[in-house]
Amino acid sequence: MEKFYLAATSNTPEVDFDFPVRRLLLKGESYPESAAAFYGDILAKTDQFIGELARETVQVSVQLNYFNSSSTKMLFSLFDRLNQAAEEGNTIVLDWHHDIDDETILEFGLELAEDFPSIDFNAQAIES
Amino acid sequence: MLKEIRFAGDLLIEASAITPEFKNEDVLALFSQKSSLQNLPVLLDDGRPLGLINRNLFHSNMTKPYYPELYSQKSCIAFMDKNPLIVEASLQIEQLTALAVETGNKIFTDGFIIVIDGKYQGIGQVLDLMHAMTELQARQHRQLIESIEYASVIQQSILNPSRMALDAYFPDNHWLIWAPRDVVGGDIFHFIPTNAAAKDGTTENDGFLAVLFDCTGHGVPGAFMTLIAESALAQAIATHGDHDPAALLAAINQYIKRTLNQHDKETGTRENSDDGLDGMIVRYDKNQQHLIFASARNPLFIMKLDHDAPIEILAGDRKGVGYASTPMNATWQNHLVPIHQPSRIFLVTDGVIDQVGGVKKIAFGKRRLCHVLADVRHADVPTQQAAFVKSFADYQGQQSRRDDVTLLALDLIPNPT
Numbered sequence: 304m305e306k307f308y309l310a311a312t313s314n315t316p317e318v319d320f321d322f323p324v325r326r327l328l329l330k331g332e333s334y335p336e337s338a339a340a341f342y343g344d345i346l347a348k349t350d351q352f353i354g355e356l357a358r359e360t361v362q363v364s365v366q367l368n369y370f371n372s373s374s375t376k377m378l379f380s381l382f383d384r385l386n387q388a389a390e391e392g393n394t395i396v397l398d399w400h401h402d403i404d405d406e407t408i409l410e411f412g413l414e415l416a417e418d419f420p421s422i423d424f425n426a427q428a429i430e431s
Numbered sequence: 432m433l434k435e436i437r438f439a440g441d442l443l444i445e446a447s448a449i450t451p452e453f454k455n456e457d458v459l460a461l462f463s464q465k466s467s468l469q470n471l472p473v474l475l476d477d478g479r480p481l482g483l484i485n486r487n488l489f490h491s492n493m494t495k496p497y498y499p500e501l502y503s504q505k506s507c508i509a510f511m512d513k514n515p516l517i518v519e520a521s522l523q524i525e526q527l528t529a530l531a532v533e534t535g536n537k538i539f540t541d542g543f544i545i546v547i548d549g550k551y552q553g554i555g556q557v558l559d560l561m562h563a564m565t566e567l568q569a570r571q572h573r574q575l576i577e578s579i580e581y582a583s584v585i586q587q588s589i590l591n592p593s594r595m596a597l598d599a600y601f602p603d604n605h606w607l608i609w610a611p612r613d614v615v616g617g618d619i620f621h622f623i624p625t626n627a628a629a630k631d632g633t634t635e636n637d638g639f640l641a642v643l644f645d646c647t648g649h650g651v652p653g654a655f656m657t658l659i660a661e662s663a664l665a666q667a668i669a670t671h672g673d674h675d676p677a678a679l680l681a682a683i684n685q686y687i688k689r690t691l692n693q694h695d696k697e698t699g700t701r702e703n704s705d706d707g708l709d710g711m712i713v714r715y716d717k718n719q720q721h722l723i724f725a726s727a728r729n730p731l732f733i734m735k736l737d738h739d740a741p742i743e744i745l746a747g748d749r750k751g752v753g754y755a756s757t758p759m760n761a762t763w764q765n766h767l768v769p770i771h772q773p774s775r776i777f778l779v780t781d782g783v784i785d786q787v788g789g790v791k792k793i794a795f796g797k798r799r800l801c802h803v804l805a806d807v808r809h810a811d812v813p814t815q816q817a818a819f820v821k822s823f824a825d826y827q828g829q830q831s832r833r834d835d836v837t838l839l840a841l842d843l844i845p846n847p848t
Contacts, residue, residue, distance in 0.1 A: 313831075332787070334833055336650075339705065369787045369794065371834055372709060373647055378756070407785060407794035414749070431791055 304355055307348050311392055315341055316367060322352045330366040338373035346380055349395060353388045361385070363422075366400040368408065375411070382419050389421035396423045403428040436563035439527045440520025442555040443545050448472040449507060450501045451481065456503040459493060462486055469556065470541055473511050478550040482511035485541055516543035520552060524563050531560060556672075576614075579651065583615045586654055589661055593622040600624050600639060604842035606816040616835035617646035617653020617708075618780050621664055625673045627718070640673045641841060643778040644710035645729065647754075649835045652706075659690050660708055676712035676725035677765040680752055684709075684761050687753030694759050707753020711778060720771050720845040725763045727752045732777035734769065734803065734808060736842065742801040774843045777804060782834035788826040795826055815840065 304322040311317035316331035327349075334340040343403035363385065370378065382397075389395040399412035409426060436442065449458070449471055462468055471484040484507060492510045493499055502509055516534045518527055542556045590609070597605055600622070611618065613821045620643050627637035642664060646656030660683065667682035684707075690692050691704040711726035724731050726747025733743045748763050774779065779800070786795045799822075807818040 306679070367832055368792060369785060371649075371785075372645070372751075372781065376705070376751075379756075398622075402791050402793045404791065405793040405796070406798055407796050 304348075304352055307345070313319065315362040318345060320345070320348060320352070322348075325356075325361045327361065327363045329364070329367070331368075333367060333374040333378075335374070338371070338377050342377035342380070346377070346384070349381060349384055353384055353391050353393075354390055356393045358392045359394070361388070361395050363395060363397045364400070365397065365412075367376075368405065377413075378422070379418070382415055382422065386419035386421050389419075389423075394423065395421070396425070398427050400427045400429055403430050434788075436566065437524060438520060438554060438788075439518045439522040439524065439543075439545055440547075440552070442524075442559045442563065443520065443553045444555065444559075445553045446470070446472065447831070448474045448480075448551055450474055450476065451506050451508050452585070453507045454504055455489075455493065455507055455509060457488060458507045459503075459691055462489065463751060471507075472551060472554065473507060474551050479546045480515070480517055480551045481515045481582060482508065483515035483541055483544065484511045485537075487540065488512070512537070512541065517546055518543055520545050520547050521791055524560065524567065528560060528564050531557060534606075565675065579614045582651070582654060583611075586611075586615050586619075589658070590619065592729075594621055596622050596624060601841060603812060604844075606812050606838075606840045608816070608820065608836060609840045610836045611649065611653075612782070612832045612835050613650040614647045615651060615654035617656055618835040618837040619644050619646070619657040619661060619781065620778070620837060620839055621661070623668075623673060625714070635789055638715040640668075641713045641715070641778060641839065642710070643729070643780065643837060643839060644708045645780040645782070645835070645837070646708040647706040653835065656708065659687060660710075663687055663690070672714075674716075675765070676714050676721075676723055677763045679712050680725050680727060680763040681761065684752045684757060685759055688757075688759055691753065693753070693755050703755070705755040707751045707757065709747075709751055709781070711747060713776065713778065715770070715841075715843055717843070717846045721767055721769050722776070722843070724766045724768060726766075727763060729778075730797070732779060732797075732804070734775045734777070734804060736773040736775055736808065738772075739808065742805055744797060744801075770843050770845055773845070774842050774844060775808075778837075778839040778841075780835065780837045782832075782836040783823065783838055786823070786827055786830075786833055788828050788830045790799055792830065795823065798825070 306322060307320040309318040311331040314332060314334045316329050316333050319328040385395045401408035401412060412426055439603040442660050456545065458471060461471065469486050473481045475481050516530060516538060518530065539557050542554050545552045576732050604840060622639060622641050624636050626634040629635045634824060644660045646653050646660055648656065657658045663683040665684035666686055667679045671678040671682055683826055691706060693703060711724060711729045711731055713731065714723045724745060728749060728751055729747045731745045738747050745766060750757050750761055783800060784795055784797055787793065788795060803819055807815045
């Protein structure tokens with residue numbers, strides 16, 4: 304399956320889903336006018352990708368410093384899928400980056416960890 | 432006022448044209464006679480344009496060695512551009528602009544030829560086209576803004592009764608920031624005083640119901656959602672009364688899901704909404720000295736006024752109201768909070784907490800918000816409000832606003848028991 308890449312814009316994150324090497328990256332901010340439209344493709348590709356996994360390790364890196372509530376829902380959908388992939392015997396490692404002073408992003412990450420216990424969650428506090 | 436320019440024909444400049452029978456020496460003469468003449472269209476006998484001779488290109492050719500000798504007596508089509516942009520007068524200027532851009536650099540010097548049913552009418556200039564496009568965009572923008580400003584009048588009139596009720600109930604001990612990001616928005620509040628039956632059979636005030644909703648999206652879609660949320664709330668109160676916040680959230684959930692047909696699996700491939708709201712409902716009972724709070728993903732901040740205890744933050748339930756993923760029969764919890772001392776509560780949307788700013792470009796955050804609010808704990812209302820507004824604006828700095836922002840601060844003074 305081919306790599307899926309979208310460059311960042313002022314209100315959408317960089318999406319670097321390097322499926323061949325099992326590495327997924329989201330970086331930047333997410334508040335598109337229509338989150339469903341923006342994430343539709345991303346979720347569809349991820350579904351396809353998960354379908355092809357056979358007890359493998361996927362490295363997920365999330366480096367977002369803002370996302371609005373409709374993006375939040377889409378992120379939940381994404382991690383719901385990855386959590387299922389983990390339940391099916393794959394290893395999903397999630398590096399959740401947050402600025403060391405950004406309690407808001409950290410809290411959201413901890414919620415994710417609680418909701419999706421099969422994902423190996425690592426909070427990565429970034430000093431800046 | 433200038434004539435509204437909508438079609439290529441509106442940009443028409445009459446310009447004389449020649450035919451292929453003209454020789455290059457005739458063209459040279461025409462350009463010499465009239466120094467303002469930049470282009471000469473060449474037409475077939477039936478009036479269809481064949482091409483365009485550009486003054487500068489023509490001269491640069493005719494000054495090459497031996498060219499005058501070789502070409503003076505030849506047909507003028509020798510140095511003619513055979514592919515000028517030719518457009519029908521009825522073409523809309525948006526489409527004309529797209530074609531002009533595709534044509535490339537030469538469009539700036541050559542302009543375009545305007546025809547009706549293929550027959551030459553005259554020429555158009557790019558500068559005129561740019562003027563027309565600028566005017567068109569300004570007009571469209573103005574219409575959009577006027578439309579949203581009118582929508583804002585409607586949205587504000589829905590909020591007015593609550594503003595008036597707040598002013599009457601809390602003459603000098605409440606403040607409110609309601610600031611949609613884009614004139615209209617997805618945040619709304621609702622406030623009603625509540626009554627209980629008194630011993631003599633009449634009713635008397637026993638507290639209030641305060642509601643803050645942050646609907647999906649912002650701008651126009653957010654504002655649509657606030658109208659649905661407002662109707663849902665009114666219907667829920669009519670059915671369940673104004674004393675049970677959790678029951679109201681459950682009823683609002685069902686109303687939104689029904690209204691947006693989120694429960695309907697029969698719609699096939701048609702796109703159904705996955706919209707809803709985060710928010711909270713607070714019922715304050717001054718006789719019982721407590722508040723009951725039910726919330727969907729939205730924290731409530733409570734600050735004691737008689738001593739300097741830290742602000743308490745009550746988390747909401749994690750389920751959103753409405754939304755395809757929330758079941759029709761979803762329920763929320765009522766949390767009972769005793770209020771025996773004078774306290775100030777803050778109903779805040781995530782637009783405040785998540786706003787990006789500061790040196791690090793990270794969220795404003797709950798901790799910073801608590802600091803700001805606690806610093807002005809004993810100050811009067813204008814001072815409290817000004818302190819928040821300044822701190823938030825300073826933090827946001829040059830960053831754009833990310834979301835709608837609402838903050839409602841209410842002072843609770845319990846009745847003595």
